[in-house]
Amino acid sequence: xxxxxxxxxIAHPARRELLDALRGGEQPVRMLxxxxxxxxxxxxxxxxxxxxxxxxxxxRVGRENLYRLTPAPLAEVNTWISTYEEFWSNRMRSLRDLxxxxx
Amino acid sequence: xxxxxxxxxIAHPARRELLDALRGGEQPVRMLxxxxxxxxxxxxxxxxxxxxxxxxxxxRVGRENLYRLTPAPLAEVNTWISTYEEFWSNRMRSLRDLxxxxx
DNA sequence: TTGACACGTAAGCAATTGCTTACCAATATG
DNA sequence: CATATTGGTAAGCAATTGCTTACGTGTCAA
Numbered sequence: 001x002x003x004x005x006x007x008x009x010i011a012h013p014a015r016r017e018l019l020d021a022l023r024g025g026e027q028p029v030r031m032l033x034x035x036x037x038x039x040x041x042x043x044x045x046x047x048x049x050x051x052x053x054x055x056x057x058x059x060r061v062g063r064e065n066l067y068r069l070t071p072a073p074l075a076e077v078n079t080w081i082s083t084y085e086e087f088w089s090n091r092m093r094s095l096r097d098l099x100x101x102x103x
Numbered sequence: 104x105x106x107x108x109x110x111x112x113i114a115h116p117a118r119r120e121l122l123d124a125l126r127g128g129e130q131p132v133r134m135l136x137x138x139x140x141x142x143x144x145x146x147x148x149x150x151x152x153x154x155x156x157x158x159x160x161x162x163r164v165g166r167e168n169l170y171r172l173t174p175a176p177l178a179e180v181n182t183w184i185s186t187y188e189e190f191w192s193n194r195m196r197s198l199r200d201l202x203x204x205x206x
Numbered sequence: 207t208t209g210a211c212a213c214g215t216a217a218g219c220a221a222t223t224g225c226t227t228a229c230c231a232a233t234a235t236g
Numbered sequence: 237c238a239t240a241t242t243g244g245t246a247a248g249c250a251a252t253t254g255c256t257t258a259c260g261t262g263t264c265a266a
Contacts, residue, residue: 011114029243042225063233063242071187081181084174145255147214166212166263
């Protein structure tokens with residue numbers, strides 16, 4: 001459903017920080033921009049990308065636009081990464097190296 | 104230690120596919136390029152990025168350059184994503200919505 | 207030694223990214 | 237009402253990305 005790739009969305013550090021900030025609850029653009037002393041348009045554009053990726057939702061309240069975390073799409077990344085879990089376990093890596101016959 | 108951001112490295116679908124392919128064991132560039140019918144230089148450049156991110160290692164054998172999966176840096180992504188796990192659980196999301204007072 | 211193969215990498219180039227400045231609409235405040 | 241606040245978004249522009257073509261190096265095979 002999201003029109004933008006999740007991997008692309010979380011590739012930029014600023015967008016990961018935005019997601020982290022939204023864990024404290026929904027916040028207006030102004031507050032987010034001030035927190036990272038980033039400009040408002042830049043913040044707004046990052047939020048637009050996150051919206052396209054389905055990672056946040058927006059809710060208009062008066063003249064403020066409140067953004068809220070909707071991290072469900074992160075599950076896809078989690079699923080993909082999980083398939084590598086066996087690889088970064090030390091015991092599995094040692095075994096694998098042994099089977100591959102590398103010193 | 105890696106000179107390139109892991110999030111950046113996995114942002115491109117071709118690079119994720121390369122990692123997936125390397126789960127079957129180390130492989131030379133040619134074989135990887137043929138599998139995705141991508142050009143050899145393009146593949147080589149993607150592998151270079153993965154190398155910079157510490158996600159693969161290379162080993163010269165004769166005239167072939169064998170690339171091997173070293174997915175340890177993925178653990179960083181996994182750690183970050185894990186902190187959102189509570190959010191995409193249905194029960195947690197329902198509770199959170201209730202506490203936030205949304206419909 | 208000669209030719210083919212495997213690979214890295216530079217150069218060139220179109221497309222994308224990410225910022226800024228500037229402008230507009232909508233809402234709150236006096 | 238007039239003015240300030242909040243925010244989206246277009247336009248412009250430098251930097252980056254991702255491909256291709258072209259070239260050089262090292263290795264195997266005849």
